[in-house]
Amino acid sequence: MSPVHLFRQRGSADADHVSFIELFFDLVFVFTIIQLSHTLAHHYTPRGFIEGIMLVLAIWWVWVYTTWVANWINPEHWISRCLFLGLMLVGLLLSTSIPEAFGERGLIFGIAFAVMQVGRSAVVMCLLRGVDERNYQNFIRITSWLALAGVFWVAGALDEGDRRMLLWGIALGIEYLSAAVGFWLPVLGCSTGRDWEISGAHMAERCALFIIICLGETILVMGNTLTRLELSPTLFLAFVTAFVTTILLWWIYFRFGHQRAAELIKTSDNPGALGRLAYTYAHIPLVAGIILTAVGAEFLLAHPQDVAGWKWGSALIGGPAVYLIGNLLFKTIAWGRVPLSHCVGLALLAVLALTATGLTVLTLAILVVGTLAVVAFWELRALDQPR
Incomplete structure (x- = not known):
């Protein structure tokens, strides 16, 4: 039996394959989308609408970043599976806090979100070291930006009311801006579209x-x-x-x-x-x-x-x-x-x-x-x- 590679092998039969562990991971987001729509329906006011949009932006971002990671790592490898299962556990905690994310469960939401974003990228960064120098530098950039945003996620979670909304708004701005500017960092510069070899x-x-x-x-x-x-x-x-x-x-x-x-x-x-x-x-x-x-x-x-x-x-x-x-x-x-x-x-x-x-x-x-x-x-x- 051939060894299972940690990263997807471009050009192989399984390079474009969506695995069962990815589908299993998505089960958490079935519950998440239910939570989002019900929360918005029950708090359908101007403020509730703004909060709902912020939550949608956050949930989409954590899911799509995980999808980009799954585009490179081989989901059949045991390390990848452990990563997905760990993200599922934290993601479920994140989902349960959505109805009260701007209320009593804000601490759970903010910390869970920061852990998912920073933790996932940091793990992949470590796995890429010595294997793929270009993507290793990409993930140094990504992890650095997400860590900066994570400070505002946690700070907002520790605060409340309008200050929480402001701090989480800054965190979202950092996360969305970072991808738009290619995760630019001093010395390392920025990533370009051609740096990302994807399926x-x-x-x-x-x-x-x-x-x-x-x-x-x-x-x-x-x-x-x-x-x-x-x-x-x-x-x-x-x-x-x-x-x-x-x-x-x-x-x-x-x-x-x-x-x-x-x-x-x-x-x-x-x-x-x-x-x-x-x-x-x-x-x-x-x-x-x-x-x-x-x-x-x-x-x-x-x-x-x-x-x-x-x-x-x-x-x-x-x-x-x-x-x-x-x-x-x-x-x-x-x-x-x-x-x-x-x-x-x-x-x-x-x-x-x-x-x-x-x-x-x-x-x-x-x-x-x-x-x-x-x-x-x-x-x-x-x-x-x-x-």
Whole structure:
């Protein structure tokens, strides 16, 4: 039996393989996405919305950084498995603290997040020493930036109220800025896109699986809400409307976006830069849009016949709108051109937001479904041509 290498061997049959330990790791984030959407639904105020966005940004960042690491290390090696299992344990603690992250469980959230980010990168940095000098220096840069952000995560966890929000906002800013500037450090300089030799197929599949996890949350919201309510024709129509919304979100991403982007990144001469733009950054509004859509589905099923005020209307329209923005960015990066269907869809949603006064929640949701259907079928007619 051949030895199991610690790092993925580029060009081998398993280089693009998504392993079972990665899928097992994702189970924690199934629970995490549930926590995020329920927390946002129950604290749907201007402040709660800002806190929710900060939590979404944090959760996405810890997951996508782990995905980048999994792109290099061999998940079949026992060291890699121990790393993933340790991250799962801390990640579960992180997830349980989400509802009270800005309250009584802030200490757990802040410390758990810092441990996951700094700990994972430090372990990989040590493993790369003497094996891959270029990536070793990359991870020195990454770990240094994450350690700096970790100071603000822990400081915010030890504080409370507005000061916690400010400190965690600074921490998020450091983490997101660091990748944008190539993790620049004095003496070591910065990383470039060509420094990151990645498997595009693996990255594309991992991010697609995370989108599936997020879409699955909307299914869970529909099922859980429906079981608590007395079934009626109106509720059944609301249920079908929410379900069709989820189908259309799935269709818009997977029918053309994921497939063609995966093909492009495989042949790109700079897969690192493309992966950073298309998957690390452009997927943020995709994930945020799905979570907000799940919140809207919960509002729809609970209040189908009520007038759609700003609270319910912003979720019903805002979720799909943010999702379309994410798809527009993703496909523009991957294809090199802006999908007109998405621009039209966003314009229709904007008109709907300005003219929806007095509509019931169910009527508004049906109109949103119609808008998404226009986008999906427009793209189908424009792009689904024989090759």
